[in-house]
Amino acid sequence: MPEEQPKPLAGFEAGLDELEKVVRELESGDLTLEKALELFERGVALSEACRRQLEEAETRVEVLLKRDGKIQPEPFRPDNG
Numbered sequence: 001m002p003e004e005q006p007k008p009l010a011g012f013e014a015g016l017d018e019l020e021k022v023v024r025e026l027e028s029g030d031l032t033l034e035k036a037l038e039l040f041e042r043g044v045a046l047s048e049a050c051r052r053q054l055e056e057a058e059t060r061v062e063v064l065l066k067r068d069g070k071i072q073p074e075p076f077r078p079d080n081g
Contacts, residue, residue, distance in 0.1 A: 012053045019046040 022043040026036060 012050060012057075015046050015050045015053070019043060019050065022046065 022039050025031070026039050026043070031039070
């Protein structure tokens, strides 16, 4: 059986949604070993792609926070209220 190439992600949110579906399906426990391994591999690929997208976004935010010609990264602090 030829190995399938992972589907490209439409965006971070789409990747995260698909990753959540993969996790739910894996947690169902009603899978053959082969299907579970397939889903696990897809989940790992999705997780890595989402991580890369987050790192790229972080870099863009740091550039936007550029002050006095120097990048001064500031941690993102979401409102907790």
